[in-house]
Amino acid sequence: MERILETDVLVVGGGPAGIHAALAAGRNGCRTILIEKYGFLGGMTTAALVYPWMTFHTTDGKQVIKGYAQEIVERLMAIGASPGHVRDTVGFVRTITPFDPERYKVLAMELLKEAGVRLLLHSFVDAVRVEGDRIAGVEVTGKSGRLLVKAEQCVDATGDADLAFLSGAPCLQGRESDGKTQPMTMKFRMRGVDLAAVKRYMLDHPDEFYPKTPFAELERLPLSGVMGFTKHWRESELPINRDQVLFFTGPEEDEVLVNTTRVQGLDGTDVEHLTEAELEGRKQALLVADFMRRRLPGFEKASLTHTGAQIGIRETRRIDGLYALQVDDVVQGRRFEDVIARSGYPIDIHDPSGKGVTAAWVKGDGAYDIPYRCLLPQAVSNLIAAGRCISTSHEALATTRLSPSCMATGQAAGTACAVAHRSGKPLAGIDVAELQSVLAEQGVVLRDEETITVF
Structure with missing residues (x-):
């Protein structure tokens, strides 16, 4: 007989997006479970050696990603595991953020435990039970056998939209013309x-x-x-x-x-x-x-x-959400009323078949908005995406896939689950202004702030 666990919020995927989603849900009072296939957290940043984090700033040095992401940087700095934000001597972005991946693995688990999050490592989601337009249960295989996790809200932070795909939510993959994806890299x-x-x-x-x-x-x-x-x-x-x-x-x-x-x-x-x-x-x-x-x-x-413990993956599936962020939204620095995160990272497309990299920088104040609708899939009402698998075009994914952006959308997704839990409303029906207010209280940047000079 399978073992059944019940929780308010289930987060699948223990990368930066999943860590921040679970942290947000837990700190906002939700019973939260995080499932991760490896025996450690960090996702691509640890398993595939994706290092350093880039970037928390615009090209002119304005910090647009803060919140729990900045808190983690400061906690790492306090234990000598990061120098903080430093100048990028490649020159592609203004700043990068080196970190010690081994200490990050430990810190992430400690933060989640402090928030009351239940961790299920060495666990793999392989099936989803759907009733109507809701995920009724997530089937998990692990060393201790089969588990069925029932959750009020679910966060897909797998990077590959695994949870969305298994639940029947519409997904896309690769560039629109031929489905080809950005290449993988063994770091x-x-x-x-x-x-x-x-x-x-x-x-x-x-x-x-x-x-x-x-x-x-x-x-x-x-x-x-x-x-x-x-x-x-x-x-x-x-x-x-x-x-x-x-x-x-x-x-x-x-x-x-x-x-x-x-x-x-x-x-x-x-x-x-x-x-x-x-x-x-x-x-x-x-x-x-x-x-x-x-x-x-x-x-x-x-x-x-x-x-790396595995090859680094830049692009696979992503949800086909209520809105797909477009390349012009990024390059033009577009603002959205339902903004839940900002980013200053440029378009950075590693050619799916050629040698080069296609890049385009954000105009205006150097940052663009990520709207809440990009986190919401079609067809499944109690599912929200975070990180690399949010709803974007192939070109826009080339900026939202970066770790700090994933941290920001993760915090937004977990906080949205908490707002939905308190209000009793579906994720697509919550008061976005309330969500934005809670995120601002958590230190998230949603509006223009003063420029911070960095080196």
């Missing part, structure tokens, strides 16, 4: 890197690096990220469809996180495709690490120390 860490030598080479050969690199300030800035070594990459003739090397520094002084492999043409929701991607990604990681050690200044004594 890896290297130790023994002489970052001073890397910086010297950058200053002596600026033409080999990303044009937005802040060379005028580079002498005094700590090196936080590097994109380039284009001459070396061209000469390598590696069988990887990229045009340059990208890596970020830390958390240790001689350590970098390399984001350079590229696995294209595979479906991150297909188990056989994922299996192939894992093998291809790890083979590419070995090739890139060997190339960097042999050819790049500063890497002569470096070695590969760690690959």
Whole structure:
């Protein structure tokens, strides 16, 4: 006989979106359960080594993502696990936020326990029971057998819209023209890197690096990220469809996180495709690490120390919601009456089949709104999405998928569940003004604030 658990809010997925959704629901008085397939939290940021967090700010230094996300950054800073927001020396965005993933795993669990959230790790959702337009129960497989979780409200923070898909809510995948998705990347860490030598080479050969690199300030800035070594990459003739090397520094002084492999043409929701991607990604990681050690200044004594527990996934399914955020909404910095989060991260599309990256920056004050309707799927009334699987176009997903944006939509989703629980209304029928008021009390930025100068 299956074991039955009952709760007010069920969050599926323990990445940044799920952590913040569960934290918000728990802190707002809801009995909350979070289900996660791994034995740790953090999602792509820990399992796939997606590092650093980028970005909490606009290009001119205005912080537009705060709330629980900023609280976590400050808690990490207090224990020496993050330097906080620092200048991005790649130059793609204004700031990035390095962090120690091992301490983040522990802190996230501690925060959720403080909020009264019940954690079910090593648990996998494989079926959903639907009655009418509601999820009546979520079936879970784990080490202790089968579980059925009954919840008043459910949050899909899986990144892949698994809960929405299993419940029959309409979903989309990939770009509208052909369904192709952004490539996957196997990230890896290297130790023994002489970052001073890397910086010297950058200053002596600026033409080999990303044009937005802040060379005028580079002498005094700590090196936080590097994109380039284009001459070396061209000469390598590696069988990887990229045009340059990208890596970020830390958390240790001689350590970098390399984001350079590229696995294209595979479906991150297909188990056989994922299996192939894992093998291809790890083979590419070995090739890139060997190339960097042999050819790049500063890497002569470096070695590969760690690959992700899984390959990093940028794009799979997303809900087809009440509104889909569009590329023009982002680029034009559009405002919405039902705003529940803001972001300043640009459009950042890793080509599904080519070598390059398509980028477009936000105009106006440098930030755009994410409306509440993007979190609400069609057809299922007690389900809300958070993180990478909210309702957007393929192009707009290229900004909302980033971790700080996922944190912000996660906090909004969990808070919406609490507002619905208190009011007895469906998620689509709650008073959005009340939701916005609660989010503002929690430190979420929904309106323009003063510019904060960062480095």
